[in-house]
Amino acid sequence: MRALIIDDARVMRRIVATTLHDLGFETAQAADGREALDLLEAGERFDLACVDWNMPVMDGLEFVQAVRANRDWRDLTLMMVTTESEQGQIVRALAAGAHEYLIKPFTPDALMAKLDMLGLLPTKELA
Amino acid sequence: MIDTHETLALSVVPIAQDLFTAMIDGEPGLLTPEPATLPVVDPVHAWVDIVGPAHYRALVVTGRATADRLARALLQMADDEDVSLEDVQDALGEVANVVGGNLKGMLPEGSSLTLPVVDVVGPTATRPADHEQPLLWRGDPLVISLWTPKNGEEL
Amino acid sequence: MTVSTQSFSYVSDLVRKHSAIQLTPGKEYLVESRLGPLAREKGLQGPDAVESYVQRYVRGGSAVEVVRVVEAMTTNETSWFRDSSPFTALRRVILPAVAGTDLNVWSAACSTGQEPYSIAMVLREENVARYRILATDINAQVVARARTGRYSQLEVNRGLPAPMLVRNFTRVGAEWEVDAALRGSISFQQHNLLDPPPGTGQFDVVFLRNVLIYFDMPTKQSILARLRRRVRPGGFLVLGAAETTVGVDPSWDRVDVTQGSIYRLRGGSA
Numbered sequence: 001m002r003a004l005i006i007d008d009a010r011v012m013r014r015i016v017a018t019t020l021h022d023l024g025f026e027t028a029q030a031a032d033g034r035e036a037l038d039l040l041e042a043g044e045r046f047d048l049a050c051v052d053w054n055m056p057v058m059d060g061l062e063f064v065q066a067v068r069a070n071r072d073w074r075d076l077t078l079m080m081v082t083t084e085s086e087q088g089q090i091v092r093a094l095a096a097g098a099h100e101y102l103i104k105p106f107t108p109d110a111l112m113a114k115l116d117m118l119g120l121l122p123t124k125e126l127a
Numbered sequence: 128m129i130d131t132h133e134t135l136a137l138s139v140v141p142i143a144q145d146l147f148t149a150m151i152d153g154e155p156g157l158l159t160p161e162p163a164t165l166p167v168v169d170p171v172h173a174w175v176d177i178v179g180p181a182h183y184r185a186l187v188v189t190g191r192a193t194a195d196r197l198a199r200a201l202l203q204m205a206d207d208e209d210v211s212l213e214d215v216q217d218a219l220g221e222v223a224n225v226v227g228g229n230l231k232g233m234l235p236e237g238s239s240l241t242l243p244v245v246d247v248v249g250p251t252a253t254r255p256a257d258h259e260q261p262l263l264w265r266g267d268p269l270v271i272s273l274w275t276p277k278n279g280e281e282l
Numbered sequence: 283m284t285v286s287t288q289s290f291s292y293v294s295d296l297v298r299k300h301s302a303i304q305l306t307p308g309k310e311y312l313v314e315s316r317l318g319p320l321a322r323e324k325g326l327q328g329p330d331a332v333e334s335y336v337q338r339y340v341r342g343g344s345a346v347e348v349v350r351v352v353e354a355m356t357t358n359e360t361s362w363f364r365d366s367s368p369f370t371a372l373r374r375v376i377l378p379a380v381a382g383t384d385l386n387v388w389s390a391a392c393s394t395g396q397e398p399y400s401i402a403m404v405l406r407e408e409n410v411a412r413y414r415i416l417a418t419d420i421n422a423q424v425v426a427r428a429r430t431g432r433y434s435q436l437e438v439n440r441g442l443p444a445p446m447l448v449r450n451f452t453r454v455g456a457e458w459e460v461d462a463a464l465r466g467s468i469s470f471q472q473h474n475l476l477d478p479p480p481g482t483g484q485f486d487v488v489f490l491r492n493v494l495i496y497f498d499m500p501t502k503q504s505i506l507a508r509l510r511r512r513v514r515p516g517g518f519l520v521l522g523a524a525e526t527t528v529g530v531d532p533s534w535d536r537v538d539v540t541q542g543s544i545y546r547l548r549g550g551s552a
Contacts, residue, residue, distance in 0.1 A: 008242065009221045011201050011214060015150065018203065022311050054224070054240050083228020085435065087453045088236040090444055101444035103435055104225050105149040108311060113364045113441040138456045145436050154319050205329045229435065233455055 001025045001120060002045065006036045006063065007052035007081070012104070016050050016081060019108045023121065033058030037066055046076055048120055051098070053082035053089070061096055068097035077118055081106070132275040135230055136258035139185075139271050142229045143262065146222065151200045158269075161261040165268040168192070172249040173219040175227035179238030181276035185227040186250060187219060193267040194219050216245040226271060252282050284310040289336040293317070296340075296348060297355045305355065316354045362396045364441030367542035368491065368520045369404050375537060375544065376518050377408055380486045385413035388485045390475060390509075391493045392417040395428025395468075396441075401489065402464045403450050416481040418473035429470040431460035475505050484514035492522035499530070506531040515549035 003025045005013045013029045020027050028044065030036035032055040040046075049067070053060040060080060067073045079100040080093045090101050100114050115121050140160050147158040169191040177183040189197070198210045198218035220243035231238050244250070256272035263269070274282050285293070293313050294305035305312070314332050321335035339347050363369055385405070389398040398417035405413050419425050438447055438458045451458040473480045475493065488509060494502050510533055513519065519527070519534060521543040527534040534545035 009217050009224070011198065011217045011221050014202055019311070022309075054228075054242060056242060083225050083232075083240070085229060085232030085453075086234075086236045087448055087451075090448050094445055094448065098444075101447075103439055104228065105146040105436070106439050107149045107436070108315065110149075110436070110439040110441075113361060117363060117366060117441070117443055134455060141434075141456060145434065149436060153315050154322070229456070232435075232453070 001047045003027045003048040003050065004030060004036055004039065004044075004046040005050045006030045006033065006055070006060065007050075008032055008055040009052070012052065012081075016111070019111050020050075022108075023112065023115065032056055033060060033063030033066070036063055040067070040070075040073055040076075048077045048079065048115075048118075050079050050081045050102075053080060053084045053093070061093060064093065064096045064098050077120065079114060079118070081111075131234075132257070135183075135233060135275065136260070136273055138230065138233060139226065139258070139260045139273060140262070142226055143222075143260075143271060145229075146225050147264065150225075151197065158262055158264045161263050161268070164259065164261040164270055165263075167268050167270065170249075171215070171219055171245065171247060173216075173223035173243055173245040174250050175223050175243045176241040176282075177227060177231045177234065177238050178241060180235070181238070182274075182282055183227075183230065183234075183238075183276065184250065184252070184256075184272075184274040184282055185223060185230055186256065186272040186274075187223045187226065187269065188249070188272070189219070189264075189269040190267060191215075193264065193269060196265070196267070197222070220245045230273070250282075253280065254282075285313050285333050285336060289313075289333055289341075292341060293336060293351065293355065297352055313355070317351065320350060320354060361441035362400050362438075363443060363446075365491075365523060367523070368489065368544070369400060371520070371537070371542045371544045372401065372404055372487070373408060376487055376520075377410065379516075379518075383486060385410060386481075386483055386486050387413060387415045388479065388481065388488045389415060389417040389468075390473075390479075390488060390490045392419050392425075392428060392470075392489075394424055394433075394437075395431065395470070396433075396437075397489055397491070398428070398468045398470075399431065399450075399460050399464060402467050403446055405467075406450070406464065413467065415468040417468050417470050418480060420472070420474050422472045425470050425472050429465075431465045432457045433460075434458075476501070478508055479512040481512075485512055485517055486514060487518045487520065488513060489520045491520060492525070494521065494525045494530075502530050506533075510534075510547060513547045515547055517547050519545040519547070521545065 003020050005016045005027055007013045008031050017027045034057045051060040051063055064078055078098045080098045081102045083104045085103045093101055100118055102114050144158050148155045167188055167190050170188050171191050171194045172188050174184055174186040194215045195210050198215045201218045223243045228240055231240055257275045258273040260271045290310050290313055297305050317332045321331040326334050340351055392398050398415050401415055434457055450461055471480055523543055525543055527545050533548055537544040537546050
């Protein structure tokens with residue numbers, strides 16, 4: 001499994017990467033939506049993208065819209081990982097094509113639970 | 128009637144505690160409210176603004192040494208590992224971002240959050256913060272301040 | 283900052299022996315996070331705290347410490363659809379089998395309510411119109427909390443799919459509240475599993491997950507015997523993944539669901 005972690009905060013990218021590595025993911029990182037799109041456009045393939053919302057250059061919602069506009073990337077699972085927590089924002093992100101939504105702060109367990117529900121956990125997890 | 132600003136101010140502690148429990152300490156009880164502000168040595172400031180129909184600001188202030196420990200805890204580094212200035216800025220900025228984002232979540236929809244600013248100098252403001260919450264994290268002082276909109280005054 | 287391979291395999295052996303739960307390699311951080319508080323209670327600090335704790339207190343240590351470790355590792359923080367298999371079974375196996383009845387569900391040991399609300403959300407999605415859910419727990423405080431239907435951000439983060447969150451909850455201040463219709467469909471009540479089952483009528487489905495593991499064999503048997511009298515023939519029992527009626531109570535047949543621990547009371551019409 002390959003995951004792309006998109007967040008302008010390096011600490012947050014590293015926190016998400018640590019949990020994903022422990023679960024057996026290979027990860028790449030991008031500091032904004034544009035950087036992430038560049039990776040996809042260069043032909044890199046991922047099973048999962050963890051997407052922050054508020055970022056410079058291109059925000060997470062625009063990234064989700066861009067990904068969903070390209071059929072080549074339709075297999076990419078998109079999960080917002082953000083402090084945006086209004087109900088309307090969650091609805092917007094899901095309507096734009098995000099599959100899941102994880103609100104910061106979160107525990108590694110919560111991130112794992114989301115991956116489990118998305119069918120992205122490689123092994124059956126401790127109950 | 129619920130005073131929104133009061134509710135918001137009262138939520139600062141639980142939001143910050145959730146953040147520290149989930150992502151920094153891995154257990155509850157290490158970030159506690161304090162009755163009075165203790166002096167912060169070598170302060171670092173991190174803040175975000177909530178902009179839109181009304182203007183709010185959340186500011187986190189702590190000492191440089193505490194900010195270092197915080198960055199190490201957030202990055203799961205050993206106590207004696209060197210932490211870069213960039214990581215420290217990033218970590219404290221993320222604390223402000225999470226606090227501000229969760230406060231924004233409690234407001235009517237339609238506001239947006241600015242990207243965090245981290246500096247040894249605090250933000251310029253025309254008046255002191257409306258709410259100041261002194262906290263103690265593993266024995267070190269940390270203060271979260273909140274500006275709420277007042278009769279259309281600029282911050 | 284992670285435990286050594288030896289300590290990890292020691293803890294995972296312990297957990298497997300006592301709970302039948304597999305702790306696969308790569309879950310070192312789970313050992314770190316779950317045992318961290320136990321290590322700190324012993325005054326151990328720093329990145330090697332958990333490692334020292336396992337070395338000094340768990341290996342060859344007291345039975346009490348072993349039980350604490352197993353509990354810390356297996357306690358399932360109540361978590362919505364975190365373990366999705368019972369709910370998949372509810373949709374695919376149980377509901378088709380009980381179609382047409384006024385569904386009577388008991389969520390036993392419901393803790394803070396995530397399970398009964400999850401059941402209600404599934405029934406809503408599956409357009410089951412006529413049902414009632416009885417949700418019970420031994421702890422009165424926990425029952426009172428469950429009844430409010432209010433959850434923190436951290437709680438809804440853990441195991442509740444975002445589409446279900448926005449469909450069934452409303453944000454209220456810093457919390458999220460289950461909508462009134464769902465709350466109204468569940469009655470909450472304090473109840474001790476060692477007492478006769480509460481409520482009225484025969485249950486079509488009983489959820490009793492991650493409870494039996496804490497009891498000894500005679501207690502398990504008496505709980506299941508009492509429960510059985512209130513389940514209609516052909517009714518379902520949903521247990522935790524590591525639990526079984528096999529060797530405890532012969533009145534149940536295991537339902538073939540690829541994942542999950544689902545049993546059916548003998549004597550029903552197929």
